[in-house]
Amino acid sequence: MSGTVIMIEIALVAVIAGAVFGVIIALGRMSKNKIANAICWFYVWFFRGTPLLLQLFMIYFMIPIMYHDMTGGTLTIDPLFCAFVAFSLNSTAYMSEIIRAAIESIDHGQMEAAKALGMNHAQAMTKIIIPQTFKRLVAPLGNELIMLLKDTSLVSTIALYDVLRASKTMASSTGNWVYYLYAAAIYLFLTTVLQIIFDKLEERFGAYEKR
Amino acid sequence: MTQNLKKDPSQVMVRVKGIKKNFGDLEVLKGVDFQVTKGEVVCIIGPSGSGKSTLLRCLNQLERITEGEIYIEEELMDKRVDDKTVNHIDAKRLQALRCDLGMVFQNFNLFPHLKVIDNLTIAPITVKKADKDTITQKGLELLDMVGLKDRADEYPVRLSGGQQQRVAIARALAMDPKIMLFDEPTSALDPELVGEVLNTMKELADEGMTMIIVTHEIGFAREVADRVIFMADGVICEMGTPEQVIDNPQGERTKSFLSKIE
Numbered sequence: 001m002s003g004t005v006i007m008i009e010i011a012l013v014a015v016i017a018g019a020v021f022g023v024i025i026a027l028g029r030m031s032k033n034k035i036a037n038a039i040c041w042f043y044v045w046f047f048r049g050t051p052l053l054l055q056l057f058m059i060y061f062m063i064p065i066m067y068h069d070m071t072g073g074t075l076t077i078d079p080l081f082c083a084f085v086a087f088s089l090n091s092t093a094y095m096s097e098i099i100r101a102a103i104e105s106i107d108h109g110q111m112e113a114a115k116a117l118g119m120n121h122a123q124a125m126t127k128i129i130i131p132q133t134f135k136r137l138v139a140p141l142g143n144e145l146i147m148l149l150k151d152t153s154l155v156s157t158i159a160l161y162d163v164l165r166a167s168k169t170m171a172s173s174t175g176n177w178v179y180y181l182y183a184a185a186i187y188l189f190l191t192t193v194l195q196i197i198f199d200k201l202e203e204r205f206g207a208y209e210k211r
Numbered sequence: 212m213t214q215n216l217k218k219d220p221s222q223v224m225v226r227v228k229g230i231k232k233n234f235g236d237l238e239v240l241k242g243v244d245f246q247v248t249k250g251e252v253v254c255i256i257g258p259s260g261s262g263k264s265t266l267l268r269c270l271n272q273l274e275r276i277t278e279g280e281i282y283i284e285e286e287l288m289d290k291r292v293d294d295k296t297v298n299h300i301d302a303k304r305l306q307a308l309r310c311d312l313g314m315v316f317q318n319f320n321l322f323p324h325l326k327v328i329d330n331l332t333i334a335p336i337t338v339k340k341a342d343k344d345t346i347t348q349k350g351l352e353l354l355d356m357v358g359l360k361d362r363a364d365e366y367p368v369r370l371s372g373g374q375q376q377r378v379a380i381a382r383a384l385a386m387d388p389k390i391m392l393f394d395e396p397t398s399a400l401d402p403e404l405v406g407e408v409l410n411t412m413k414e415l416a417d418e419g420m421t422m423i424i425v426t427h428e429i430g431f432a433r434e435v436a437d438r439v440i441f442m443a444d445g446v447i448c449e450m451g452t453p454e455q456v457i458d459n460p461q462g463e464r465t466k467s468f469l470s471k472i473e
Contacts, residue, residue: 109316109318109320110320110322112273112320113316113320113322116273116316116383117310117382118306118339119334119337119338127333127337128322207366208323208324209366210368211369
């Protein structure tokens with residue numbers, strides 16, 4: 001089932017890119033630097049405010065047309081690469097808000113204590129504040145990953161064979177309805193695995209809260 | 212009395228000159244001057260909102276003063292006029308000076324994700340690049356001093372408030388501060404836990420640590436302080452030995468405050 005592989009690939013790339021760039025955008029949103037703040041605000045505003053499907057179309061269809069209008073040449077982008085980019089950009093916007101909320105939920109006294117012990121802002125963030133957000137991040141991150149995984153069905157619109165498209169093709173060519181249940185089973189299997197993993201992670205990161 | 216040998220009135224540890232602090236339109240500190248010498252224990256008392264905590268937080272730069280000068284061991288740490296820094300000192304030097312000031316907070320502010328021993332060692336390792344084994348050894352000695360060596364591998368949440376505050380004191384000491392600042396260290400504690408924290412502080416005072424303590428524990432101030440400062444409305448109203456300020460207050464504000472609290 002190459003469709004399943006594509007689905008997992010896209011979700012994994014997007015969640016990793018989203019976590020890395022999400023931290024950067026989140027820090028930008030909290031920064032006192034007005035320009036950084038404005039850029040990050042605009043980023044989240046755009047990518048959270050438009051449908052993922054539109055973002056996918058913009059990268060796969062719009063950019064080649066723009067390229068043709070401006071240079072007269074033709075540009076073909078690999079659809080899988082487009083999917084990686086679109087899903088990463090989109091998940092970065094959502095993750096940055098999750099991360100920002102988690103950081104801002106940490107008691108202000110933690111930063112003060114770290115500073116009173118001589119740490120600078122970056123040291124306090126990396127050693128004290130961010131590690132405390134892990135537990136609070138697990139649940140919303142798990143949510144985000146499950147959404148991403150299901151949203152990968154959108155890539156069928158840009159010439160990629162994912163699970164959903166494959167089962168639809170199989171069902172209509174054979175006339176057998178059971179292929180739709182196969183698709184549901186694959187999604188459910190993957191999301192269940194994720195749920196179990198994230199429950200374990202939450203328990204682990206929250207170990208220090210057990211009395 | 213060995214502690215007297217460690218006191219040195221000629222060596223000024225902290226000196227503040229004309230400190231003012233505004234939060235927007237609110238004037239919290241309206242010009243405060245005082246100095247603290249080596250080994251001295253100074254207790255700051257006064258009604259809430261009088262600027263005691265703000266003063267302490269200005270000393271270690273958690274708040275920037277609006278105006279005035281702060282010297283640590285007669286070295287200029289901060290000089291500001293009109294909310295602007297006048298003398299820019301090297302950022303590294305500023306951080307080093309901040310490390311000379313240990314701080315203990317009302318709400319302990321232990322790092323909940325780190326074990327007790329790691330709470331003590333994280334700052335020395337991160338800031339001073341201390342060797343892990345050496346600093347862990349020292350951390351255990353400090354925990355022993357505050358009577359909590361056997362809790363080194365616990366997470367803070369499993370400790371009582373009094374124990375947490377003793378860990379917080381040990382954590383500040385792990386940075387080898389020259390001056391310890393205490394911001395109402397017993398105010399968040401259940402009454403029966405106050406004593407153990409005060410005892411730890413007393414031991415520290417006996418060892419000759421220079422201490423500035425914002426407190427409501429008048430009895431403790433009388434017993435331990437070399438000098439008591441009474442603050443109200445952002446100014447120092449009265450300053451002197453505990454006998455002078457607590458037992459024979461001169462100012463009306465001091466008298467009325469003490470009559471309410473005791």
